Amino acid sequence: MSGRALLDRYKATLSGLARKDRLRTLSARSGLDFASNDYLGLACSPRIAQAVAAALAAGTPVGATGSRLLRGNDPEHEALEAKAATFFGAERALFFGGGYVANFAVLTTLPQKGDLIVLDELIHASAHEGARTGRAELVEAAHNDAGAVDDAILAWRAMGGTGRPWIVVESLYSMDGDRAPLGELIAVADRHDAFLFVDEAHATGVHGPDGRGLAHDLEGRNNVVVLHTCGKALGVSGALVTAPTVLCDYLVNRCRPFIYATAPSPLMAVAAATALDIVADEPERRERLATLVALAGKRAEALGLPASGSQILPIIVGNNASAMALAQKLQARGFDVRGIRPPTVPEGTARLRISLTLNVGEHDVSALFDALADEREYAP
Numbered sequence: 001m002s003g004r005a006l007l008d009r010y011k012a013t014l015s016g017l018a019r020k021d022r023l024r025t026l027s028a029r030s031g032l033d034f035a036s037n038d039y040l041g042l043a044c045s046p047r048i049a050q051a052v053a054a055a056l057a058a059g060t061p062v063g064a065t066g067s068r069l070l071r072g073n074d075p076e077h078e079a080l081e082a083k084a085a086t087f088f089g090a091e092r093a094l095f096f097g098g099g100y101v102a103n104f105a106v107l108t109t110l111p112q113k114g115d116l117i118v119l120d121e122l123i124h125a126s127a128h129e130g131a132r133t134g135r136a137e138l139v140e141a142a143h144n145d146a147g148a149v150d151d152a153i154l155a156w157r158a159m160g161g162t163g164r165p166w167i168v169v170e171s172l173y174s175m176d177g178d179r180a181p182l183g184e185l186i187a188v189a190d191r192h193d194a195f196l197f198v199d200e201a202h203a204t205g206v207h208g209p210d211g212r213g214l215a216h217d218l219e220g221r222n223n224v225v226v227l228h229t230c231g232k233a234l235g236v237s238g239a240l241v242t243a244p245t246v247l248c249d250y251l252v253n254r255c256r257p258f259i260y261a262t263a264p265s266p267l268m269a270v271a272a273a274t275a276l277d278i279v280a281d282e283p284e285r286r287e288r289l290a291t292l293v294a295l296a297g298k299r300a301e302a303l304g305l306p307a308s309g310s311q312i313l314p315i316i317v318g319n320n321a322s323a324m325a326l327a328q329k330l331q332a333r334g335f336d337v338r339g340i341r342p343p344t345v346p347e348g349t350a351r352l353r354i355s356l357t358l359n360v361g362e363h364d365v366s367a368l369f370d371a372l373a374d375e376r377e378y379a380p
Contacts, residue, residue, distance in 0.1 A: 020320065021319075021320035021321040021324060021341065022320060022341050022342065029336065030331070030336060031331060031334045031335050031336040032334060032335050032336060032359075032360050032364050032368070033336055033355075033357055033359040033360055034335055034336055034337045034354050034355055034356070034357075034360065034368060035336045035337060035338045035353070035355055036336075036355060036357060036359070037202065037231070037232035037233070037355060037357075038232070038233075038235055038357050038358075038359060039202075039205065039206050039232060039233040039289060039311050039355075039356070039357050039358070040205055040206065040233045040234075040235065040278075040279070040285045040286070040289065040357070040358055041235070041285070041357055041358030041359050042205075042233070042234060042235025042236070042275055042278060043235040043236075044235075045235060045274075045275070045278065047274060047278055048235065048236065048271050048274045048275060048278070051270055051271065051273075051274040052267050052270055052271050052274075055076070055266070055267055055270045056267065060074075060076060060266050060267055060270065061074070061266055061267075062265060062266075062267060063262075063265060064077075064262055064263035064264065064265060064266060065262075066262060066263065067258075067259060067260060067261060067262060067263060068252075068258065068263045069252070069259055072262060072263035073263065074263070074266040074269070075266075076266035076267075076269040076270050076273075077095050077263060077264070077266060077269045079269070079273060080093075080095055080240075080269040080270075080272055080273045081093040081094060081095055081240070083273050083276055084228070084240045084242065084272075084273075084276065085242060087210075087212065087276050087280065088212055088213070088216070088219050088226065088228065088240075088242045089212065089216065089219040089220050090219045090220055090226065090242035090243060090244075091220065091243070091244050091245045091248075092242070092243060092244065092245040092247075092248040092249075093240045093241065093242045093243075093248070094240070094241045094243075094248050094251055094252070094258070095238055095239070095240055095263075095264060095269060095272070096238060096239045096240070096241065096257070096258065096264070097237075097238055097239070097261060097263075097264045098229070098231065098237060098238060098239055099124075099126065099199075099201050099227065099229035099231065099239040100124075100125075100126040101126075101239070101257050101261070102227050102229075102239035102240075102241055103124065103126035103127045103129075103130050103199060103227060104126055104129055104130040104133070104257060105130070105241075105251065105255050105256075105257040105258055106130065106197060106225060106227065106241060106251070106255075107127060107130030107131050107133075107134050107166075107168065107197075108130050108133050108134040108135075108255075108256070108257070109134075109250070109251055109254050109255040109256075110166070110195070110197075110225065110247060110250065110251070111131075111134055111135065111136035111164075111166045111195075112135060112136065112163060112164070113135040113136065113163075114136070114137075114161075114162060114163035115135075115136040115137070115163035115164045115165065115166060116136060116137045116138075116139065116152075116153065116156045116161055116163060116164075116165045116166065117131045117134070117136045117137065117138045117139075117165075117166045117168055118139055118140075118141050118149050118152050118153065118165060118166065118167050118168065119131055119138065119139070119140050119141070119168050120140070120141060120143055120144065120168065120169045120170065120180070121140045121141065121142060121143050122143045122170075122173055122175070122176065122346075123168060123169060123170055123173075123199070124170060124174060124199060124201070125344075127168055127199065131168065136163070136166065137156070137161070139152045139156070143173075144178065144179075144180055144181055146181050146184035146185050146187070146188050149167055149185065149188050150188045150191070150192075153165045153188070153192045153194065157192075164193065164194065164195065165189075165192050165193075165194035165195070166194065166195045166196075166197055167185055167188065167189050167194055167195070167196045167197065168197045168199075169182075169185060169196075169197075169198060169199070170198070170199045170200075170201065170202070171198050171199065171200045171202075171203045171207075171213060171214035171215050172200075172201075172202040172203040172207065172214060172310055172312070173202070173312075174201065174202050174312065175312070175314060175340060175344065175345050175351070175353060176308065176312070176314055177308030177309070177310040177311070177312030177313055177314060178308060178309075178310070179214060179309075179310070180198070180214075182196075182198065182214060182215055182218065186218055186221075186224070189223055189224075190223070193223075194223065195223050195224070195225060196218070196223060196224050196225075197224075197225045197226075197227070198213075198214075198215040198218070198224070198225070198226045198227070199226075199227045200213040200214065200215055200226055200227060200228050200229075201227065201228075201229040201232055202232060202233075202310075202311075202312060203215075204228040204229060204232065204233055204234065205232070205233030205234050205275075205279045205286075206233050206286060206289065206311060207310075210279065210280050210283070211233070211279040211280070211283075211286060213226070213228065219242060222244055224243075225241065225242070225243040225247060226241070226242045226243070227239060227240070227241055227242075228240045228241075228242065230268075230271075230272045230275065233279075234272060234275035234276070234279070235275055236268055236271040236272050236275055237264075237268055238264050238268055238269070238272055240272075285358060288358055289311060289356065289357075289358060291362065292311075292356045292358075292360070292361075292362065292365055293309070293310060293311055293356055295362055295365050295366070296313055296354065296356055296365050296369070297309065297313070299365070299366065299369035300313060300315075300369070302369075303369065303372060303373060311355065311356040311357070312353065312354075312355060312356075313353075313354040313355075313356065314340075314351045314352070314353055314354070315351055315352040315354065315372070316349055316350075316351045317339075317350050317351055317352065318348055318349065318350060319350060320339075320341045320342070320350045322350070323339040323340070323341065323350035323351055323352065324339040324341070324350075326339070326352060326375060327339035327352055329375050330352075330368070330371055330372070330375070333371050335367075335368050335371060337352050337353075337354060337368070338352070338353060339351070339352060340352070340353045354368070
């Protein structure tokens with residue numbers, strides 16, 4: 001078989017995606033930031049840059065040089081984990097290289113054979129991948145429906161399920177900007193002796209007291225595990241899993257993505273620890289972001305569009321091509337707004353995902369909605 005023939009099936013798949021207006025390409029940053037997850041504007045923080053520079057000058061290595069269980073366990077990792085456990089109110093924290101791998105790591109390690117994972121149907125792809133790859137049974141529940149989660153566990157028990165249920169949700173959903181009913185979900189978890197695993201990716205740093213997230217009042221419980229990503233509002237990279245000490249010890253001993261991966265850079269641990277300090281020290285960042293959220297919600301409602309009440313504001317268009325065309329028109333006018341298509345979102349719900357960050361101001365938000373009002377191809 002020729003080399004060209006070997007590649008034909010991949011070309012055919014890409015052609016099929018193009019026909020469905022689902023072909024992805026990479027594009028550079030350009031225009032006002034309405035696309036990133038840098039909600040608090042910390043990615044270019046001078047304070048973080050100075051902390052990293054000071055660590056470099058003091059001899060902190062760029063690379064960890066090995067896994068945490070070999071020679072890759074640096075004081076900077078342990079300092080970050082201790083700071084994070086205190087900040088979030090958990091017994092222990094573990095630092096991973098990113099949110100995707102942390103979700104995958106937890107769900108392939110902690111739920112055991114004979115257990116049940118109940119996933120919210122709109123949860124991030126990393127949770128789906130981890131749940132499918134792990135040893136537990138898997139069911140999906142209707143989005144943000146605690147009753148559906150309860151029913152799924154009851155049905156599983158009726159069919160003979162005897163293990164431990166794991167309820168897995170995001171606290172703030174990345175494509176809809178809506179919140180999970182955590183109070184109702186922890187009640188379901190308590191009723192069924194279940195674990196609740198909360199991905200705080202888009203809430204960490206932004207929501208809750210001192211930016212501790214929407215699950216802040218659940219941290220420290222024996223049946224709660226929380227994921228805090230560092231690559232969104234904290235402006236750096238990596239992820240922190242906060243949990244009871246025994247579960248973190250279990251991850252250290254049994255979690256293959258932790259055991260066999262080179263540890264994150266010690267410099268990134270310094271950066272993440274500094275970001276937590278900024279979140280605690282500068283509440284005015286959250287206040288400024290809340291002002292932008294309120295303004296965007298008001299302008300959206302004036303156009304007949306629903307307001308999400310969070311820094312993530314989806315504008316549902318429906319058709320893939322129409323969503324991408326509208327995004328391109330806004331980009332041409334200087335606004336970096338990205339179109340989101342299936343399979344990232346359900347079929348028929350292609351959208352613009354407007355992300356509000358401190359990289360823009362009130363004038364910029366108003367200008368974006370003025371531009372949206374000018375473009376009538378979208379379907380409110």
